Amino acid sequence: MLKIGITGGIGSGKSTVSRIFELLGVPVYYADERAKDILTRDSELIAAVKAHFGAEVYDENGVLNRKYLGNIVFNDKRQLALLNSLVHPATIRDSNQWAQQQKAPYVLKEAALLFETESFHHLDKIIGVFAPQPLRIHRVMKRDNVTRDEVLARINKQIDETIKMRLSDYIIYNDEQRMVIPQVLALHEQLLALAAAH
Numbered sequence: 001m002l003k004i005g006i007t008g009g010i011g012s013g014k015s016t017v018s019r020i021f022e023l024l025g026v027p028v029y030y031a032d033e034r035a036k037d038i039l040t041r042d043s044e045l046i047a048a049v050k051a052h053f054g055a056e057v058y059d060e061n062g063v064l065n066r067k068y069l070g071n072i073v074f075n076d077k078r079q080l081a082l083l084n085s086l087v088h089p090a091t092i093r094d095s096n097q098w099a100q101q102q103k104a105p106y107v108l109k110e111a112a113l114l115f116e117t118e119s120f121h122h123l124d125k126i127i128g129v130f131a132p133q134p135l136r137i138h139r140v141m142k143r144d145n146v147t148r149d150e151v152l153a154r155i156n157k158q159i160d161e162t163i164k165m166r167l168s169d170y171i172i173y174n175d176e177q178r179m180v181i182p183q184v185l186a187l188h189e190q191l192l193a194l195a196a197a198h
Contacts, residue, residue, distance in 0.1 A: 002106035002195045003099055003122065007114040008129030009161045010154050011136030011143070013174035017129050018110040020184045027102045031111035031119075034098075035091045039064050045090040052082060088117040096122065105195035115159050115167055125194070127187065128168030130161065131175050 006021075006028075008014040018028045038045055040062065049057055049069075057069050073080040099107050108127075114120045131139075133155070140151045158164075165171055170190075172183045 001099065001102065001104065002124045002191065002198055004106055004108050004191060005114045005120055005123040005126040006108050006110045006129065007112060007126060007164060007168070008131070008174075009133075009136055009158055009164065010112065010151070011138075011140040012129045012131045012161075013139070013180075014110055014112070014129040017127075017172055017174060017180060017184060018108055020181060021108055021188065024184070024188050025104065026106065026108055026188070027104050028108045028110055029095050029098050031091055031095065031109060031113075034094055035087050038090050038094055039087065042090050042094070045086060048086045049083070052086070053079075084117065088113075088119060092119050092122055095119075106191050112158065115164060120167075124198075125169040125191070126167065127170045127172060128165045129172050129174050130165050131173075133161065135175060 006014055006018055015030070018030070022028050039049065040046075046058065046062075053069060053072055056065065058064055069083070073083050095109050099109075109119075109123060111117075111119065114123070114126060120126055136155070137148055137151045140146065140154070141148060144151075170187055172180060172187065174180050
């Protein structure tokens with residue numbers, strides 16, 4: 001079974017593209033959603049988070065105090081890097097276990113930070129979802145009800161889009177100029193053929 005990554009900058013539409021693949025029967029691992037889940041059920045990770053950030057990161061019922069943790073990490077780059085260094089290996093472990101349980105020719109791992117976290121090393125191929133920055137800014141402002149500056153701050157935390165696309169094996173253009181579904185269908189056929197030959 002092939003493990004394919006799908007990535008792109010904030011507002012590129014990688015989740016939308018992933019859902020189209022899901023409609024074709026491709027299992028998709030949504031890394032951001034799973035990472036939030038892992039923070040509440042991976043005992044090894046929970047112990048490490050408590051050790052580094054204090055027991056009060058979780059309440060007496062084991063519920064993560066996101067606001068408390070957020071206040072620590074989002075104002076301090078080193079603390080954020082530390083949290084990521086704990087969460088990313090746990091997510092890679094989880095995604096590998098998840099992939100082994102799937103029965104499809106290939107699976108997708110959807111993640112904004114594939115190249116930033118080195119998790120691309122665990123994947124066979126990478127799909128980049130591209131949209132021009134003005135369009136991405138507009139989408140995120142509308143979706144999250146945030147200002148242009150807030151979106152730019154998030155964009156600046158990610159690897160430059162052109163570098164991401166150069167590092168990707170395939171590119172899907174979600175720029176409102178080209179239709180996305182035919183691109184996904186064509187790539188799906190390519191990946192099925194690649195999986196069959198693998």
